[in-house]
Amino acid sequence: MTGKPKVSVLLATWNRAGMISRTIESVRNQAFKDWELVITDDGSTDDTPSVARDWQKKEPRIVYVRSEVNQGISKNYNQGFRAAKGEYVAMIDDDDPWITPEKLAKQVRFLDEHPDYVGCGGGVIVVDDKGKNMYRYFKPETDREIRKYMLFSNPMANSTTMFRFDVAKKIGLYDESNRYAGDRDFWMKMGLEGKLYNFQEYFSHYTMGDQNTSILRMRPHLKSSLTFMKRYRDKYPYYPLALVFNTVQYWYSFLPLAVKRPIHALLARLKRLVVK
16 A cells, blocks of 8 residues: 555454454445554464455555564554554454444544544444443543543543544553553543543444453453553542542452453443443
8 A cells, every 4th residue: 555544543453363354344344445454463373363464465455563472452552553654543442343334434524623632432332242232332522521530431432532643652652561551541641632522423342252351351450540540640630539439440350250250241331320
């Protein structure tokens, strides 16, 4: 591919050979066509490399970058950023395909028309690993609402987001010193550079299955989240309440997996009702 695309879509993956194709298809189905898809493989040991390379042969807008070792999500994202060329970056998780073909077009139009906004996202439909709908939710819409919830949980759903690449580079991209929860730090940094917005439309699925890191790696994610929120305690409101809320979640992470697994989806849904 020659020239610079308007949007670089960044798909970070690891051992998702059975799921990545439908995610790639959701990008190719977009009505907005001026994009590249940067797939960064974090040392997959399954058939993900061959699946990605097969797609690359069929789709010239795909860029495939592979690490031979597993580096962790933040380093993997930054590896993708180094290969990206777009004015805007849209994130997409390897197991969370986009829902609407108008997703990119709407977000590009919004950022083009609102130069004071640095990023935007949308709503999520949560599905199980067989694709069955479980529940759905919107993130807080306005910049003011987003800031209210910033320290409680990430108010920007990763696979729905698009942001200005020049601003992301200005803030140093993802913090590689911490292996987990880099998206929380990223959006807290982005929020210090400009306004944020969430469309009240469903842009992406979110797959809640046994491989999902929200269960398997809950404790290190929550520990990293506590570190990041303390870093920005003077930048966003309600730090004491947020500290209590996140500490309780951290204690919950010490429960045995057999206890957490049957109630995790219910608790995740309740969390969305409280802090979006």
